[in-house]
Amino acid sequence: MTAALSVRNLRVEIPTRRGVLTAIDDLSFDIAPGEVLGVVGESGAGKSITGSAIIGLLDPPGRVAGGEILLSGERIDNLSPSAMRQIRGKRIGMIFQDPLTSLNPLYRIGDQLTETILTHEAISAKAAAEKAERLLVEVGIPAAGTRMSSYPHQFSGGMRQRVVIALALAADPELVIADEPTTALDVSVQAQIIALIKRLCKDRGTSVMLITHDMGVIAETADRVCVLYAGRLAEIGAVRDVVKRAQHPYTHGLMAAIPSLIDDPNEKLEQIPGSMPRLGAIPAGCAFNPRCTYRFGRCMRERPGIYPVGASDASCFLHDASGEAPPAAVVRNAIDAGIDVRASEGAEP
């Protein structure tokens, strides 16, 4: 089956006065039709830049410097700006953290929706208005008929985000990219919005790329998760595997550092020392190596590839069956922690 979205070896560069920064470095992932892929990582990991690169809206001077982006098998990274404008809204719907970035404050909600539908569909204005109202009902706007003539500022934050969801789905896109769609909302409203995005996209078979720093949101919403670290893929796999059997030392540490509502509160929360490097200061070898308890010789010199481990893929030498093997003590520690080391064990140091 052709992936709804396929990102292959994506490289995004940002030229600055002090040199060219590599914001995304050799990133590949697929999203299957109807699948929800969560994209997680700490702030600055490159989540938003990845989303912007896909929709062709990188802030200058950022640029796609390598790789391919395919939407249902067709390349879209080399399209003209006007062809890309056609794809945005029609084939890729977008939901951002701040609903006001997607809504024009001076237009009535109903007009904005109707106009979007008319841009992408050859139907009468009346049919478009009816569809707009049906969408507002579907996203849970009370009294949708009368609310059509309200302006964005007349809605609460949660209601506005519902309108944005209606707008994103108005042209029945094959992919929705949602960048931190609930981060600005109250906890009790977050759950409503997540449930809504999940239900509507499931009903329509729409694929979703859900970008968030909140692992709880991902755990409850995504089918698969892609973990980014310093602009590189750390691990990708099914949500249960990544949360419960993380294979990359970074993901492993991240999951253990997140307090939960049902774990034992007396159990230790692990901490990862240090913090993610800035783009200009990514260390040689594995980007995570200065913070990693398992690092060994080659981690400081070579950049790990992507290695299969169980049903996941992880970018860590512990899973590389060829090349320099980790010392026996490292292998033992990793196995004790629940990492399925695939590298053969080296000699005792």
Next chain:
Amino acid sequence: MSVEALSRPRPAHDGTDAPLVEIVGLGRTFDLSKRWLNRVLEGSGKVTLTAVDGVDMSIRRGETYALVGESGSGKSTIAKMVVGLLPPSAGSVRIDGVDIWKELGGAEQRQIRRRIQMIFQDPFASLNPRWRVGSIIEEPIKAFDLITDKRERENRVGELLSLVGLDPRDAGKFPHEFSGGQRQRIAIARALSSSPEFIVCDEPTSALDVSVQAQVLNLLRDLQERLGLTYLFISHNLAVVRHVANRVGVLYLGRLVEEAPARTLFSDPQHPYTKMLLDSVPDIDMTGRERTPIAGEIPNPVNPPPGCHFHPRCPLRFEPCDKVRPPLKEYGQSRAACHALEEGRVSAHRD
């Protein structure tokens, strides 16, 4: 990874049972009206917002009391009144028996203020970018005249930096040279410099990434054990609260709706709001769960619903709920403000 335990802090007992902090009937309103002349010209009336409304709570020595609530529920306003930054409109805050808002002799007031410090959410905004780290940390020492000798003060700053896991040589650097987590360590060192007993932490890890959040939570717990600190820990993150608190108070639109020992609150919540909040928080250990999000949104605080503020969103509401404010009453180890609980319409304890 360095595996420092983050287990529940144990309250340090010093023999006395009197609470360190006693808050009675605390309230704060804000005047949102336009200026008087505009009001007259535009015919608009006076608008007041009640940010905090009759909050009673007490914090024991050595414990971590956590206040949770969604944004706008009044957490930061309470924090500011408790540390002495914002005068209350009603009620009192007593620290070790002394009312911090009553006119006191200057010396007594200063002595009390020295014993209270605060850590803010945003480690970027709370540190003066033009000051070196050393000056930032020693500022409270100077303000309270604690150490007059310059060399001695520098030594103390070095000790404090080591205490929070930084290098004494960092004193000569500027805040922008540090990451978010390191800046929060600097803010903690500053808060500790006047040797306080009580620290109010307002969302201390909300601006940090999770891998760094665990470092700061571990540090706070470690310092509590070593220095016998008492914390008022404010957060909107229930999972974090569950990991740090001994007792938890839940705020909704400026009112305390429930208070209980942490264990009890999370295993046996009483108030319908607490129950629904616990059910709606996205959680890493609950992949694929089906749930019922709370209906509706937080109402406008300028015009909160009458009676119980939660009634428009409450599945248990009945006659008195939209008329009478429910009093905070005891149910086993918990206190909760709910008419349905009061009338026994829901079995208070799950046993």
